[in-house]
Amino acid sequence: MPAQQPLFETLAVIGIGLIGSSIARAAREYGLARQIVAADASEPHRRQATELGLADAVYGDAAEAVKDADLVMLCVPLGAYAAVAAHIGPALKPGAIVSDVGSCKQSVIRDVSPHLPAGCTFVPGHPVAGTEHSGPAAGFAALFHGRWCILTPEPETEAAAVEKVRAFWAACGSKVEQMEPHHHDLVLAITSHVPHLIAYNIVGTADDLETVTESEVIKYSAGGFRDFTRIAASDPTMWRDVFLNNREAVLEMLGRFTEDLIALQRAIRWGEGDALFDLFTRTRTIRRAIIDAGQETNAPDFGRGSAATVAPGPAAPKTD
Amino acid sequence: MPAQQPLFETLAVIGIGLIGSSIARAAREYGLARQIVAADASEPHRRQATELGLADAVYGDAAEAVKDADLVMLCVPLGAYAAVAAHIGPALKPGAIVSDVGSCKQSVIRDVSPHLPAGCTFVPGHPVAGTEHSGPAAGFAALFHGRWCILTPEPETEAAAVEKVRAFWAACGSKVEQMEPHHHDLVLAITSHVPHLIAYNIVGTADDLETVTESEVIKYSAGGFRDFTRIAASDPTMWRDVFLNNREAVLEMLGRFTEDLIALQRAIRWGEGDALFDLFTRTRTIRRAIIDAGQETNAPDFGRGSAATVAPGPAAPKTD
Numbered sequence: 001m002p003a004q005q006p007l008f009e010t011l012a013v014i015g016i017g018l019i020g021s022s023i024a025r026a027a028r029e030y031g032l033a034r035q036i037v038a039a040d041a042s043e044p045h046r047r048q049a050t051e052l053g054l055a056d057a058v059y060g061d062a063a064e065a066v067k068d069a070d071l072v073m074l075c076v077p078l079g080a081y082a083a084v085a086a087h088i089g090p091a092l093k094p095g096a097i098v099s100d101v102g103s104c105k106q107s108v109i110r111d112v113s114p115h116l117p118a119g120c121t122f123v124p125g126h127p128v129a130g131t132e133h134s135g136p137a138a139g140f141a142a143l144f145h146g147r148w149c150i151l152t153p154e155p156e157t158e159a160a161a162v163e164k165v166r167a168f169w170a171a172c173g174s175k176v177e178q179m180e181p182h183h184h185d186l187v188l189a190i191t192s193h194v195p196h197l198i199a200y201n202i203v204g205t206a207d208d209l210e211t212v213t214e215s216e217v218i219k220y221s222a223g224g225f226r227d228f229t230r231i232a233a234s235d236p237t238m239w240r241d242v243f244l245n246n247r248e249a250v251l252e253m254l255g256r257f258t259e260d261l262i263a264l265q266r267a268i269r270w271g272e273g274d275a276l277f278d279l280f281t282r283t284r285t286i287r288r289a290i291i292d293a294g295q296e297t298n299a300p301d302f303g304r305g306s307a308a309t310v311a312p313g314p315a316a317p318k319t320d
Numbered sequence: 321m322p323a324q325q326p327l328f329e330t331l332a333v334i335g336i337g338l339i340g341s342s343i344a345r346a347a348r349e350y351g352l353a354r355q356i357v358a359a360d361a362s363e364p365h366r367r368q369a370t371e372l373g374l375a376d377a378v379y380g381d382a383a384e385a386v387k388d389a390d391l392v393m394l395c396v397p398l399g400a401y402a403a404v405a406a407h408i409g410p411a412l413k414p415g416a417i418v419s420d421v422g423s424c425k426q427s428v429i430r431d432v433s434p435h436l437p438a439g440c441t442f443v444p445g446h447p448v449a450g451t452e453h454s455g456p457a458a459g460f461a462a463l464f465h466g467r468w469c470i471l472t473p474e475p476e477t478e479a480a481a482v483e484k485v486r487a488f489w490a491a492c493g494s495k496v497e498q499m500e501p502h503h504h505d506l507v508l509a510i511t512s513h514v515p516h517l518i519a520y521n522i523v524g525t526a527d528d529l530e531t532v533t534e535s536e537v538i539k540y541s542a543g544g545f546r547d548f549t550r551i552a553a554s555d556p557t558m559w560r561d562v563f564l565n566n567r568e569a570v571l572e573m574l575g576r577f578t579e580d581l582i583a584l585q586r587a588i589r590w591g592e593g594d595a596l597f598d599l600f601t602r603t604r605t606i607r608r609a610i611i612d613a614g615q616e617t618n619a620p621d622f623g624r625g626s627a628a629t630v631a632p633g634p635a636a637p638k639t640d
Contacts, residue, residue, distance in 0.1 A: 079593075103543075128543045132607075147542055177539070187536050190526050192543025197584060198518055199544070203603040205510070205573070205580045212507050218609050219497070222467055223423075223448045223512025224519070224551055226616045231544055233607035236600035243588045243596055253525070254585055258578065260525045264517060265574055268563045273399075276563055280556035283523040287452075287553035289538050296546045 007168055008033040012069035014062045014084060016040045016049045017235070018130060019101045020075030021139030024054045026172045029141040039065035040136075041080075048136040063091035071168065074100035074112070078241035082111040089115035097161045099123045099168075103188060103238075105152040105181035107245035121161035124152045126184065127174060128192070134235040145173035146294060152181040189249035193242055194257055197250070199231035200239070327488055328353040332389035334382045334404060336360045336369045337555070338450060339421045340395030341459030344374045346492045349461040359385035360456075361400075368456040383411035391488065394420035394432070398561035402431040409435035417481045419443045419488075423508060423558075425472040425501035427565035441481035444472045446504065447494060448512070454555040465493035466614060472501040509569035513562055514577055517570070519551035520559070 011033035013020045020038065027033045038055035039062040040046050049058045059065040066072050066088045076084055081102065092098070098120060102108045105124050116122055129147035131138065149169040153162045166176045179187070206217045206225065217225065243250055267275040290296045331353035333340045340358065347353050358375035359382040360366050369378045379385040386392050386408045396404055401422065412418070418440060422428045425444050436442055449467035451458060469489040473482045486496045499507070526537045526545065537545065563570055587595040610616045 128540050130543075148539055150540070183531075187532050187540055188543060190522075190529060190532055191537055191540040191545040195522060195544035195548055198522065198581065200600055200603050201581045201584055202510075202515060202518065202577055203606055204599050205577045207602060207606055208580070209510060209576070212503075212510055214606070214609070216507050217511055218606070218613050218615065219468055220448050220470070220507055220511040221610050221615050223450075223508060224515035225511040226610050227547055227551060228515055229603065229607040229610055230616070231547060232600070232603035234600075236597050236604070239600050240593050240596040244591055244593055247588055247591075250588060251585065254581075254588075256529070257522055257525045258581065258585075260528070261518065261521045261574075261578065264521055265571065265578075268567055268570060268574075271564055271567075273560050273564055276560040277556050279524050280520055280552070280554075280559050282527060283520050283549065283552035284556070286523055286527055286534070286538070287549040289534070290541050290546050290549055293538050295538065295541050296550070 006031055006034045007164060007171065008069075008071040010035040010037065010069045010071075012062075012065045012072045013038045013055065014040075014065065014072060014074050014088070015076035015080075016045055016054060016058070016136045017075065018134050018138045019127065019143075020073065021049065021052070021054050021136040022141065022143040023073055023075065023101070023139075023172070024049075025139055025141040026144060028054075030171050032168060032171055033071065035068075037065045037069065041076075045136050052136060054136060054139075062088050066093070066096070067091050068093060070096055071164070072096060072098045074098065074102070077235075077237045078102050078104060078107060078111075078245045079237070081108055082115075085112040085115035089117060092117060092120050094119045096120045097123060097164060099125045099165050101125060101127055102245075103192065103242045104246040105150075105184045109152075109154070109181055121158050122153075123157060123162050123165040124181065125165060125169065126150045126152070126188070127169065127172075128188075129174075130234075132230050132233040134238075142173070144169065147174055149174040149176050150184055151176060151178050152184050153178070185246050185249045186252070189246060189253040193246055193250050194253045196231055196234060196239055197243065197254065198257070199228040202228050203232040326351055326354045327484060327491065328389075328391040330355040330357065330389045330391075332382075332385045332392045333358045333375065334360075334385060334392060334394050334408070335396035335400075336365055336374060336378070336456045337395060338454050338458045339447065339463075340393070341369065341372070341374050341456040342461065342463040343393055343395065343421070343459075343492070344369075345459055345461040346464060348374075350491050352488060352491055353391065355388075357385045357389065361396075365456055372456060374456060374459075382408050386413070386416070387411050388413060390416055391484070392416060392418045394418065394422070397555075397557045398422050398424060398427060398431075398565045399557070400561075401428055402435075405432040405435035409437060412437060412440050414439045416440045417443060417484060419445050419485050421445060421447055422565075423512065423562045424566040425470075425504045429472075429474070429501055441478050442473075443477060443482050443485040444501065445485060445489065446470045446472070446508070447489065447492075448508075449494075450554075452550050452553040454558075462493070464489065467494055469494040469496050470504055471496060471498050472504050473498070505566050505569045506572075509566060509573040513566055513570050514573045516551055516554060516559055517563065517574065518577070519548040522548050523552040 016038045036055045037057045039059040046058045127149040336358045356375045357377045359379040447469040489496045
């Protein structure tokens, strides 16, 4: 059901991967912009975006894509922000709002703000949503439904621009929150960045073992390991840039994680069952709260595929 | 489709939680035993098991349950094995096979074998399957479909008994593998035990922060954290006992994990993007292999609930 009147005349999506293509799809499906244009540095991405009809026009040059846009959404890896901002800055339409979807907000403000001409407003944003897949074909309009989007404007940012970006995300089905950039980076370090890092790490550790073969790791992954491989299948470029651009907060949270892990290791070595039991009980409460908050379902996902992968039920045993 | 002839006359399931109740259900559904009896030390468990009709008889005393059984399945936490084995040993029927489902195999052999009378055979087993839920109501017959079950009999164990236990698991839909107990414990330390430990640990670390509130951790958990909370919601008693009973292998694997994590931490501190990118690329390959091996689906599970939690699509934006 499209809005009577789109929020924006022209939306330019710069970078048409999982998130960019989901935004383009949502904008189309919910009638959020009269015209949707996209830019991507990758030729295969541009071809896919064109074939999928994700935008009215698809450009190789981001400066061309932004010239008529009143909302520009940066959806490129964090490492490309400074160059993209410097490149599109002079081409921006007066009064254009620039926003983004990057997972770190301090670095984004540092990299983008200096390149925007007077009269353009930067409203940094971060939809906390995603899947482990990448590319233009991986996106879907419902990706942001029920998920939080965090905006981190500076105190002096024009309120009307912040409001328009907020309305855009609300129309995508998101719940919108405002936060200090520094605080955002801390919160995401523990809820997203460090979890990804330790998932990547354990998959790497398992891959390096000599005593356990790769085939064994794969066969017996249903014991818990496979959940980590899903997270560790996320886009390598995006995640490299996250760690390089949220270094301080990640190192701080990682320090605490390691400290706690060493304490657990010691409890195991000394057979301190009560300390283990107490922690394992406490963590259940948080799980319950996440389900109650609608950020997770209670379906027993460990058992996933168990019914689906083997079709009608096992054959009867041979007893003769 | 029940077998012509059940594999066992009487199956006794000792401990009727998630795994025990799934075994009872599978045995019933696939006709693997003529009679199914159960025992559980917990009165509420016994009541639930009776209400759910999981067994033909439900006992508080395990010794009573085993007296006619030709297959006894121990499904209690690892910490209870020695006491249960000592208690049921004298009550076992001559020729009975005792098997189990414990996540560590060296400790199980140490705790059970000395208590079995001559003529009874112990065939240690471990179905690598489960969910994050616990209790008699959480089980389901299809839990073992397509999953591996690892048997770790000693070289001198009677081959016919091993074969009967193998046939039992195959009839439950499992793929069955044989392994040295020591090797089993190493493999599971990396594919299951350490993943659970780091999941419990990061949930604890997040819960302890002063700079980030619990409410923020919950709201923004879709960034990766929530996947860890699922694992960290597993049964506390079971997992305490796993770590206490597979100490050597867990400490060994944990040492490697921490070593690798410290190297990653250093790469982040020094801005070594290539090292991060290389690891993050390598881990994708393992994910692919797990999916190809049928141990995981390729559905973009990060997006789970996004379509399900918000029913018809977001409201059109207000633009008046």
